[in-house]
Amino acid sequence: MIDLRAARADPEGFRVAVERKGGGEPFDRLMAVDAHWRELIPQVDELRGRQKLKGKPTPEQVEELKQVKADLQRLEAELAEAESEREELLRLVPNPPHESVPDEATGDAEGDVVREVGERPQLADPKEHLELGRYEMERGARLSGSRFGYIVGDAARLSLALYFWALDRVSAQGFEPVIPPVLVREEAMYGTGFFPAERFEIYEIADEGLYLTGTSEVALAGLHMSEILDADELPLRYTAFSTNFRREAGAAGRDTRGMFRVHQFNKVEMFAYVLPEESWDEHERLLEIEESLARELGLPYRVVNIEARELSAAAAKRYDIEAWFPSQERYREITSASNTTDYQARRLGIRYRGDGGTEYIHTLNGTAVTDRWALAILENFQGEVPEVLREFGAPERVRA
RNA sequence: GGAGGGGUGGCAGAGCGGUCGAAUGCGGCGGUCUCGAAAACCGUUUCGGGCCUCUGGGUCCGACGAGGGUUCAAAUCCCUCCCCCUCCGCCA
Known part of the structure; x- marks a missing residue:
């Protein structure tokens, strides 16, 4: 799979390279899903942090935590969907070709x-x-x-x-x-x-x-x-x-x-x-x-x-x-x-x-x-x- | 194929459902000591992700074979799968 971080840093460059192998379309979708994923992850992390306790919670805290749990379940489901979509797309995007790879054949060869x-x-x-x-x-x-x-x-x-x-x-x-x-x-x-x-x-x-x-x-x-x-x-x-x-x-x-x-x-x-x-x-x-x-x-x-x-x-x-x-x-x-x-x-x-x-x-x-x-x-x-x-x-x- | 047992950090090996990313030992790395080394002692030592960053790092989240579930909370309880070990059977 490609390097997601490198792709985020230079999406246009990646897009051009990957399109040489016909992978532009899944790449575009990958970038879109990844952007969504990156919106979700800090929210989920924040809720998970609130869920962590040092010891036994008081009854009032348990009520609060139940609310956190409800929010978390909703967001985590959304995150999981984004993740599996991202996985799938990551599998589809090809390795970008090296600069020395030709686009067009010269004669009868491939x-x-x-x-x-x-x-x-x-x-x-x-x-x-x-x-x-x-x-x-x-x-x-x-x-x-x-x-x-x-x-x-x-x-x-x-x-x-x-x-x-x-x-x-x-x-x-x-x-x-x-x-x-x-x-x-x-x-x-x-x-x-x-x-x-x-x-x-x-x-x-x-x-x-x-x-x-x-x-x-x-x-x-x-x-x-x-x-x-x-x-x-x-x-x-x-x-x-x-x-x-x-x-x-x-x-x-x-x-x-x-x-x-x-x-x-x-x-x-x-x-x-x-x-x-x-x-x-x-x-x-x-x-x-x-x-x-x-x-x-x-x-x-x-x-x-x-x-x-x-x-x-x-x-x-x-x-x-x-x-x-x-x-x-x-x-x-x-x-x-x-x-x-x-x-x-x-x-x-x-x-x-x-x-x-x-x-x-x-x-x-x-x-x-x-x-x-x-x-x-x-x-x-x-x-x-x-x-x-x-x-x-x-x-x-x-x-x- | 049948019957049991087990998967925790580089390795070995602990771990009452919360204060456990995880005791302890070994190994590795750095230091003290030494002419040097060993020993001893001190310190340090997993990986991934988001954000910030004076690019040294900081901070939060995740990961105890994998994936689900129960729970406010799972290495710890339940289910499925994968792998390893022992005995029996079979087999080049």
Whole structure:
């Protein structure tokens, strides 16, 4: 959530920033409700003060106190309503985007193309991943429905090698490996900003009140929820392997072939808790790690600075890496690195104790690898596997 | 899944419905002592919000797992939920 005090101090500035992500309307309502709340709170505080006694009241005092109680009940009800309205609106207002985030895309990308790296392979008739590896889509659909598949044989070995390779490289950069829960409570979903904005994307276990995470970002952000960390133990960096579940409800008809967009996939994710003044450096650092992974495999890619309206509620800025997919003749997203600044930390109550008292930390997340990387490897190298993955169990060549 | 017990400050652990934001111990911080340190002694030590402010702070309100309720008044009584522990059952 946003910093209410900062918003009060500069409502016009906030309004402009938040409107870039389409959050102007809830922001206006938030400011109105907050003003009402601030009118009520001193009145309620005053009455509560009168209600406090040192010892047993005389009968006359009890009569007086009953009147105080009546007034208080009325005002407190009004206050409670203002508070719950404010809560609700606070959940709706997105994190303002950073100044460096563009408003308009330059070309075919969902933002500004920062750079293109590597050479696209010259392939006369590129095969797609379904021809190159054994991905059992029809059997997957028979078992679980559309957008489910089995990854079998060499393709499975390739994916497993990718996870281990990525964990190796990322943990060498100081990220602690984690295997997190993938079922979480509603509060973790709200805390990370996936609720209410992206509720439609999330699978729910209604009986238990639990939700399947679409990314281990949720569990990694939740790892320290409602904690006060020591400034000198920051930054905290984690990397998690997990299976991710997404309903892909907004993607009807898109990417329906093969394993490209499925309801269940595996991912190695990076997550960092940092001091506020360090988060923009950390964001660049996450991007650099992601790029180093793509470069080490020799994947042709480009980096995109995502435009404001495409950012999630939580993200103040986001870089995607898009790999070239020869069969589609275009770049497609394979990673995403976001600086959520203090937005998740506020919602989850994650602070640190420094010299100037307690303050909210900043959180960031970024993809290391996903199953989609295996598809990019297959398509760009037409079945050949980069040498570096062999020692992690990948086959020399993937056969369907 | 069944049966019990319990959730209080960084930790441990008290707390007749009012004078309790909360005893005490440990830890932390500052000081005295010391060449220095330890010990001892003295002091200090939660978080959030509103308003004021000479930006040091002041003041009032809220918070004893969470949310409701009873009461003039709740850490203390009642209800719901969450979490932890013990025993039994089940299980990779």
